[in-house]
Amino acid sequence: MARQALNIYSVIIYIFLLLPIAVVVGASFNSGEFLTFPPQGFSLRWYVAFLNNEVFMRAIRTSLWIAAVAMVVSGIIGTMAAVYYVNYAARSKETIRIAMLSPLLLPEVLTAISLLFFVYAVGIGTTTMFGLLVGHVLITLPFVFMNVTSSLEGYDPDWSMAAQSLGASRWTRFRRITLPLIKPGVFSGCLFAFVISFDVFTISFMLKSIGSSTLPIQLFDYLKTNYTPEAAAVSTVSIVVTILVVIISEKVLGLRVHRF
């Protein structure tokens, strides 16, 4: 049966998608000194090593801090722009949309290079984390914008009009009508911003200052010279944390996480 064949084919592709992730998780429990296959035995020693490794712990703190800042700044700026885009933009609508999505449409490596040149040209350089933070805000901005915009799509301008005719001021209308409507979009947009910022590589790689390595950068540098399963333990913890954040957001907060 053609349908049967398609099912088998899809399962093979799903295995292909999960395989590299499963291998990393599996390797993290290897008790051997090096990444060997088949593994030498089960052990949590690399998790202990990772928790005692100040370099990785500092990288995690840096990543969390940058992701939090990027999330808050993108969340505010992106939400404001989305409200303008849906409620007020008229002729310039398509231009605004393309501009807001441009960090996503243009190659990240080009954005990273242009920002690097720019921070040096204006004399800021990479001695502070300013350039890095700006880069993370730029990359996460489209996700907030997309999520808030789509949550505003079902917005009926009549509601606002009705409130106005009942004597509600502009501020009251914004607070009591617009804000509750966009809340789910803002939350899922911010969640996306956080997760994306946590993974951003090229921008962090080119704009990092001394001591501001994020977790992906630290992992990349570590893997250049080290072959111990400690990197697998770091990766596994990072995977579990991300998945937990998403599951908690979906199940507890009832958010719908979508990218397209």
Place this chain on the structure above:
Amino acid sequence: MQTASPGNRPYLLLLPAAILLIVFMAIPYLNILVTSFRNPGQGTPYADGYTLMNYARIFSSPLYQGQLFNTLWIGIVTTFATLVIGLPVAFQLGRADLRWRGLAYGIVLSPLLVGIVIRSYGWTILLGNNGVINRTLINLGLTEYPLPLMYNSLGIIIALVHVFLPFMILPIMSAVQSIDPAVVSAARSLGAGRATVIRRILLPLAMPGIQAGCILVFVLSLSAYVTPAMIGGLRVKTMAVTVVDALLDTFQWPLGAALALMLSAIGAVIVMIFARATRMKWKVG
């Protein structure tokens, strides 16, 4: 009374985003163009004065041309492979009556939640000379020596296909979802076979998703840094890797800028040829 509500001056809502995008996107992108025409410096990123030398250097260097060609080749093969592999999965996921839809959708989405360094790391564990695949093949007696799966274009393509497959499946899936089932039923009742339905109805209607997926994957593969750097090692360098190294290690800013712009320009031309050949209707997002 003046209030801070958005009603009085609504454009204020757009102002922060506009400033951010103009100051930190538009101006830096113009600046990178200017930098590509600057004179290379000695000990400094660039010197005074302007030149066409950086572009001339690319056109006269077999090394850079080879890398440029190889990068484009990897991008095209990766795009084609993700399309061929992802299309059936996307069509299946787009069907409303699928039993395990939630789980399947989660699996397709899951690689996006795992960092790109971690996914590439997974592939180094799989593809290495002492990796999972080669060890298994040797232990089964299927090969005596490890197959060359890493430090070459093949390894880079395998890993890139994995990394970007969700970006092909998701747009096609959402295009398939918006197809009215009645259209398919109508075609079948008029006597169209399964193959005819796919060729004459499903594929044309899914075309916007296919185009979006192909462009997304192609552009992402051209500018990918992590995966080619980790899988290709020092032996196979794609353009993005060369550019980043030229900027960070040897501080050749004008050359790096010229190489990056050249790659982007050729990529854009290929995207436009593709869009014209498939009669694409441009619509962002």
